[in-house]
Amino acid sequence: xxxSGLPLLIKVLSFMAIAASIxxxxxxxxxxxxxxxxxxxxxxxWLTLAMALAVVVLVILIGxxxxxxxxxxxxxxxxxxxxxxxxxxxxxxxxxxxxxYGTLVSSLIALLIAVPLSIATAAYLTELxxxxxxxxxxxxxxxxxxxxSVILGLWGIFVMIPWLRDYPFPFLKRLFGWTPFFSGPIxxxxxxxxxxxxxxxxLPIITSVSREILRxxxxxxxxxAYALGATRWEATRIxxxxxxxxxxxxxVILGLGRALGETMAVTMVIGNTPQIAASxxxxxYTLASVIANEFTEATTDMxxxxxxxxxxxxxxxxxxxxxxxxxxxRTITTTSATRAVQ
Amino acid sequence: xxxxxxxxHTWRKIKSALASTIAFVSAIxxxxxxxxxxxxxxxxxxxxxxxxxxxKLPAPVGAVGGGMANAIVGSLELLAFAGVIGIPIGVLGGVxxxxxxxxxxxxVLRFLADVLNGVPSITWGVVVYGLVVLRxxxxxxxxxxxxxxxxxxxxxxxxTEEVVLLVPNGYREAALALGVxxxxxxxxxxxxTASRGIITGILLALARVGGETAPLLFTxxxxxxxxxxxxxxxxxxxxxxxxxxxxxxxDWHRQAWAGALVLVTGIFCVNVLVRILTRGHAxxxx
Amino acid sequence: MENLVMATPERxxxxxxxRMTEAPSTAEPIPACTFQVKNLSIWYGEKRAIDDxxxxxxxxxxxxxxxxxxxxxxxxxxxxxxxxxLVPKTRVEGTVFLNGEDxxxxxxxxxxxxxxxxxxxQKSNPFPTMSxxxxxxxxxxxxxxxxxxxxxxxxxxxxxxxxxxxxxxxxLHKPGTSLSGGQQQRLCIARALAVEPEVLLMDEPCSxxxxxxxxxxxxxxxxxxxxxxxxxxxxxxQQAGRVSxxxxxxxxxxxxxxxxTTKIFTNPTERQxxxxxxxxxx
Numbered sequence: 001x002x003x004s005g006l007p008l009l010i011k012v013l014s015f016m017a018i019a020a021s022i023x024x025x026x027x028x029x030x031x032x033x034x035x036x037x038x039x040x041x042x043x044x045x046w047l048t049l050a051m052a053l054a055v056v057v058l059v060i061l062i063g064x065x066x067x068x069x070x071x072x073x074x075x076x077x078x079x080x081x082x083x084x085x086x087x088x089x090x091x092x093x094x095x096x097x098x099x100x101y102g103t104l105v106s107s108l109i110a111l112l113i114a115v116p117l118s119i120a121t122a123a124y125l126t127e128l129x130x131x132x133x134x135x136x137x138x139x140x141x142x143x144x145x146x147x148x149s150v151i152l153g154l155w156g157i158f159v160m161i162p163w164l165r166d167y168p169f170p171f172l173k174r175l176f177g178w179t180p181f182f183s184g185p186i187x188x189x190x191x192x193x194x195x196x197x198x199x200x201x202x203l204p205i206i207t208s209v210s211r212e213i214l215r216x217x218x219x220x221x222x223x224x225a226y227a228l229g230a231t232r233w234e235a236t237r238i239x240x241x242x243x244x245x246x247x248x249x250x251x252v253i254l255g256l257g258r259a260l261g262e263t264m265a266v267t268m269v270i271g272n273t274p275q276i277a278a279s280x281x282x283x284x285y286t287l288a289s290v291i292a293n294e295f296t297e298a299t300t301d302m303x304x305x306x307x308x309x310x311x312x313x314x315x316x317x318x319x320x321x322x323x324x325x326x327x328x329x330r331t332i333t334t335t336s337a338t339r340a341v342q
Numbered sequence: 343x344x345x346x347x348x349x350x351h352t353w354r355k356i357k358s359a360l361a362s363t364i365a366f367v368s369a370i371x372x373x374x375x376x377x378x379x380x381x382x383x384x385x386x387x388x389x390x391x392x393x394x395x396x397x398k399l400p401a402p403v404g405a406v407g408g409g410m411a412n413a414i415v416g417s418l419e420l421l422a423f424a425g426v427i428g429i430p431i432g433v434l435g436g437v438x439x440x441x442x443x444x445x446x447x448x449x450v451l452r453f454l455a456d457v458l459n460g461v462p463s464i465t466w467g468v469v470v471y472g473l474v475v476l477r478x479x480x481x482x483x484x485x486x487x488x489x490x491x492x493x494x495x496x497x498x499x500x501x502t503e504e505v506v507l508l509v510p511n512g513y514r515e516a517a518l519a520l521g522v523x524x525x526x527x528x529x530x531x532x533x534x535t536a537s538r539g540i541i542t543g544i545l546l547a548l549a550r551v552g553g554e555t556a557p558l559l560f561t562x563x564x565x566x567x568x569x570x571x572x573x574x575x576x577x578x579x580x581x582x583x584x585x586x587x588x589x590x591x592x593d594w595h596r597q598a599w600a601g602a603l604v605l606v607t608g609i610f611c612v613n614v615l616v617r618i619l620t621r622g623h624a625x626x627x628x
Numbered sequence: 629m630e631n632l633v634m635a636t637p638e639r640x641x642x643x644x645x646x647r648m649t650e651a652p653s654t655a656e657p658i659p660a661c662t663f664q665v666k667n668l669s670i671w672y673g674e675k676r677a678i679d680d681x682x683x684x685x686x687x688x689x690x691x692x693x694x695x696x697x698x699x700x701x702x703x704x705x706x707x708x709x710x711x712x713x714l715v716p717k718t719r720v721e722g723t724v725f726l727n728g729e730d731x732x733x734x735x736x737x738x739x740x741x742x743x744x745x746x747x748x749x750q751k752s753n754p755f756p757t758m759s760x761x762x763x764x765x766x767x768x769x770x771x772x773x774x775x776x777x778x779x780x781x782x783x784x785x786x787x788x789x790x791x792x793x794x795x796x797x798x799x800l801h802k803p804g805t806s807l808s809g810g811q812q813q814r815l816c817i818a819r820a821l822a823v824e825p826e827v828l829l830m831d832e833p834c835s836x837x838x839x840x841x842x843x844x845x846x847x848x849x850x851x852x853x854x855x856x857x858x859x860x861x862x863x864x865x866q867q868a869g870r871v872s873x874x875x876x877x878x879x880x881x882x883x884x885x886x887x888x889t890t891k892i893f894t895n896p897t898e899r900q901x902x903x904x905x906x907x908x909x910x
Contacts, residue, residue: 029782029824034772036523036739044525048438051431054495055454062465065472120368128362129369137369139617144376146609148553150580151602154587155379158386158595200375207372231354233361254460261462263556264584288464288556295471295560311468315461322460326453512753516816519711520767520823521743530770534757 066315069308072301081309087274087290089298094306096313098274102191102284103314106266107259109195109280114203115252121203122210127222127236138211145204153268156197161188161269164196169281180278187271191284194270198259206255209329213247214240250328257321261314263288287314380606387603390596396604400566400582406593410601412568416483416577417605419569420562421552423487424494428551429544432498433533436540439499440506441528452503458496464556466493471560483569483576486562490551497547505539506532542616549612553605555580579605660687662827662857663708668722670703672715677703679881680722685874690849690858692872692889694865696904700881701861705829708859709745710738727826743771746820750832752812754804754819761800763815767823782822789855790818791848810841817848821856828852830860834867846871865905869893877901 067074073081077094084095121141125134165188176182217240225235241248271283272293287310298304394409401408439448466489474485509532517527533540551557555578558564563575564585579601586598663685670678678700685691685708693701706712708724710731724731731741754763762769764786765779773779783800787793792814796807804815813833820828830849834842849858849871862868868875869889876886877898885892885901896902 029768029822030743032773032775032778033521033743033768033823036521036737036771038737040526041524044528045438045442048434048442051433052435052438052443052451052499054431054435055451055458055499058458058492058495059454061473062461062469065469066465069468069472117368117372120365121372124362124365124369128365137373140373140376143610143613144373146549146553146613147376147379148555148580148605148609150553150555150584150587151383151606152375152379154583154598154602155382157587158599159378159382203372203375231358233358234354236361257460261460261464263462263464264580268584268587288462291464291468292556292559295468296563308468308472311465315465318460318462318465319457322457325460326456510753512749512751513755515711515714515747515749516753516755516819517766517770518714518739519709519742519747519749520770520820521739521741522767522770523739526770530766531755535755537757 062315066308066312070305070312073305073309074312076302077306077309081306082313085274085276089294089300089303092300092302094302094309096287096306096310098276099285099287099290099310100313101276102194102270102274103260103286103288103317105191105280106194106198106270106284106286107256109192110198110202110259111252111256113196113199114206114255117199118203118206118251118255119210119248121207122214123236123240125207125211126214127240128232138208141204141207144200145208149201149262149264150268152197152200153265156193156265156269160197161193164188164193173281181280184277184279184282186281187283189269189271189283190281191270191277192280194266194284194286195280197265197269198262201262201265202255202258205258206251209251209254210248213244213251213329216247217243246328250325253321253328254325257318257325260321261288261318263292267292287311287317383599383603383606386596387599387601390600391603395597395600399568400597403591408597410577410579410582410597410604412565413577413579413582413601414604416562416565416569417552417579419483419572419576420487420490420558420578421548423483423572424490424551425544425548427488427491428494428498428547432495432547433502433540433544435495436499436502436504437506437528437533439503441532452500455496455499459500462556463493463554464559467557467559467561470557475561478573480573481561481563481575483562483572483574486558486576486578487572489557489561490554493551493554493557494547497550498543501543501546502536502540505536505543508539509535538619542619545612545616545619549609549616552612553580553609555584559584579608661685662687662727663859664723664725665708666723666725668704668707668724669720670700670707670712671719672703673717677881678707681878681883682722683876683883683886685857685859687857688853688855689873690853690860690871691874691876692868693859693861693876693878694863694868694904695878695884697863699878701863701878702831703881704878705747705831705859705861708827708829709742709747711742711747713738743767743823744825745827745829746823746825747829748813748816748820748831748833750835752809752816752836754807754812754815756803756805758804759801760796760804760807760815763804764818764822767819771823786818786822789821789852790814791844791851792818808841810837810844813837813841813845814848817845817852821852825856827857827859830858832861832863835863842867865893865907877904879904 073094081094081096082100083097085097086093086095087098088094125137129137165186169186169192172182173186221239221243222235225239230238266286267289270286270289272285272289273283274285274290275282277284291307291310291314294303295307298307394407396409396414397411398407398409399412400410439451443451470485470489470492474488475481513531513535514527517531518524522531558578558581562578562581564581565575565577569576583598583601583605586594586601589595661684665681665683665685668678668681669676681704693704695701703712707720708731712718712720720732726741726744730736755766758766761783764783768779768782784793787796792811795811799806804812807815817828817833834845837845846867849860852858853873860872872889874887875889875892877884877892877900879900885896885898892901893905896905
């Protein structure tokens with residue numbers, strides 16, 4: 001019974017296998033495929049969402065950390081922190097006014113230098129330059145943007161400052177020495193040197209954002225001006241600039257945001273002296289520089305708190321400026337503007 | 343009357359030519375710092391870049407010679423650690439914006455990413471100091487890498503979003519019509535198609551943070567010796583350049599120039615690589 | 629004549645629909661059907677793209693969907709493998725049965741539907757990062773098939789079925805985008821066939837091709853119907869006449885007339901169908 005049963009069982013099993021394989025043959029391909037998992041889809045979507053939410057977390061994290069780090073100082077100094085100019089770590093008296101002043105003045109100098117140059121260059125790149133020269137020029141400007149701040153600072157210390165001290169500064173002093181802005185002795189490291197180095201840092205960003213904005217001006221505008229017999233410059237001034245005014249302003253504000261937060265290069269050439277002096281030839285100090293220089297030296301808790309509060313002030317100012325820039329630039333195609341920003 | 347009009351016309355033409363000249367001179371002025379910085383880097387740095395510089399530790403104060411080997415390796419370590427944090431978060435976050443997010447959520451996230459891109463790099467240093475250095479009582483490679491990694495996130499997120507959006511919808515549909523799940527379609531088809539652009543974005547972000555000094559000042563802190571543990575301070579090339587540049591020693595100044603030359607060469611190599619990657623793909627980064 | 633039609637399009641459409649719901653417009657019943665579409669309506673947001681369509685699609689036959697652009701042809705065939713769901717804010721009413729199974733049932737995974745109902749698109753879209761060979765088997769690979777031997781078998785079989793094997797068998801490693809337009813479209817057909825679907829949907833597969841490449845695809849469609857049910861959208865009347873067994877005429881999201889191709893093209897019941905086929909509008 002048992003002996004005859006086994007072959008029979010094998011026969012039955014093999015018959016079943018054949019039958020099954022015939023059935024499988026029909027849909028052999030589909031059967032081999034894994035069943036789709038909704039879990040995988042959901043998991044991936046949630047994973048990417050979590051990663052995207054990192055930007056929310058980071059913005060909150062920065063604000064929270066700066067606030068926590070400076071809460072004692074904020075309580076102790078209150079509003080006076082922003083409007084007094086004593087910076088005395090030994091006496092634990094901290095006022096940020098010289099740094100706020102230095103940051104604003106150096107950024108303003110930078111804008112005065114960089115804005116006309118950048119916008120003229122952007123106009124040259126989109127309206128006036130021969131076609132073959134445009135792309136190489138754009139590449140060079142991108143390369144300038146890629147130079148690290150610390151290297152520009154190095155160049156500033158050893159090349160720019162000696163040159164400024166020997167030629168342009170004495171010249172400016174001779175010419176405008178009677179005004180408070182260029183009076184006093186010439187040091188070399190100075191507010192003006194800081195402003196110039198920041199200008200170099202923000203030239204590429206203002207240029208490339210302005211270029212994107214000028215490029216987004218519809219050709220119809222230009223053609224209309226040419227049809228009226230305008231020269232190239234007139235077409236640029238009347239049709240292009242007036243159309244792009246708001247966007248160009250946005251580009252300038254974006255440049256201002258970068259200028260305010262610029263750290264290394266400025267620290268290396270501005271002289272790092274907390275004073276409010278009218279003369280641009282005198283040294284100054286910025287919010288970012290004082291953090292860079294003194295953070296690791298902050299021996300007392302209150303000193304560190306004060307520096308955190310400086311960081312908070314800097315963060316607050318740059319956020320506001322960047323918000324303004326984003327609002328102004330929002331009308332322009334997002335992608336082209338962000339490409340330029342990065 | 344006729345003459346006057348001709349005069350007027352000539353004057354307008356002169357004005358136009360003048361404007362063009364001014365714009366041209368401006369363009370020259372804008373790129374001149376690039377040429378000057380390069381020139382001085384080569385003049386002052388090339389002589390000091392030698393085998394010792396690339397392979398030796400810094401010499402003790404006062405002694406001549408030595409190199410920046412530890413700083414070069416340190417920078418690479420920091421970049422690797424930063425990449426581990428910044429690349430996955432940035433790339434996947436960018437994929438969310440391009441593939442899933444609703445218009446409203448996206449505009450908020452995009453806006454915040456742009457705000458983050460505008461945060462001064464020194465601020466990141468302060469924040470990571472508070473988060474890591476204070477908490478774990480010491481400067482470390484972790485802290486430095488984290489600071490650089492956080493800076494990379496919004497940069498990579500935005501470029502990834504942009505290039506993923508450039509992938510034609512037809513490819514998504516073709517894969518989905520084969521019964522491939524959505525996430526596999528995104529990973530194996532969409533991201534693979536956009537990989538060139540994604541890699542470009544990553545490289546540019548690495549080049550950008552590789553030259554950062556401010557976020558490292560009080561996180562990685564710097565180190566005159568080899569770093570043996572990521573929980574110890576670590577040297578970085580830009581940091582070393584800064585330290586040497588503001589020092590009073592001539593020999594260190596020479597080394598600062600040499601370090602700057604090495605750093606700039608590295609960054610420009612990455613930029614050239616990016617240019618090769620995107621050659622002929624100017625219109626679509628894909 | 630033209631004026632008459634244009635003047636009262638809505639009324640005639642309504643009449644047509646009424647007539648269809650009363651009695652099937654086909655004289656003889658369709659033998660075996662792969663799809664049974666019942667009262668299907670589709671909205672994109674507020675816009676109704678498909679309006680109460682009922683029709684059966686025969687197995688192992690070619691059904692052509694014709695009609696002027698914007699009539700809902702594409703939406704209709706995309707509803708057959710749930711590709712319409714990819715458009716946000718889409719809403720569906722009615723049912724579609726695939727061999728007796730309700731495609732829109734909540735227990736049915738759209739991915740499974742799409743494996744059983746393959747699709748070829750208007751613009752050929754081989755994946756640019758992949759070789760010819762990878763393109764063909766990618767559906768299997770991404771759906772979890774790892775067996776190399778089996779993949780190679782399917783690769784050859786699918787390319788043979790798409791009449792592409794002889795042209796590319798030496799170049800399987802070359803990029804899919806290196807092929808000519810017509811070859812690319814046949815590669816896409818091979819890619820769709822590799823997962824062994826029961827149905828092949830084709831959304832104007834020849835509209836971007838030259839006449840010779842078109843002829844090849846048409847020939848291929850004719851051969852493929854021995855094994856597959858084929859639904860093809862076309863705006864080319866001659867093509868519909870050449871390749872299809874059944875033809876459905878859509879207008880403004882409604883099914884105006886459906887029947888054997890010979891009947892639709894020689895003796896249409898509806899005035900609008902006749903006007904469209906004879907080129908008087910659309």
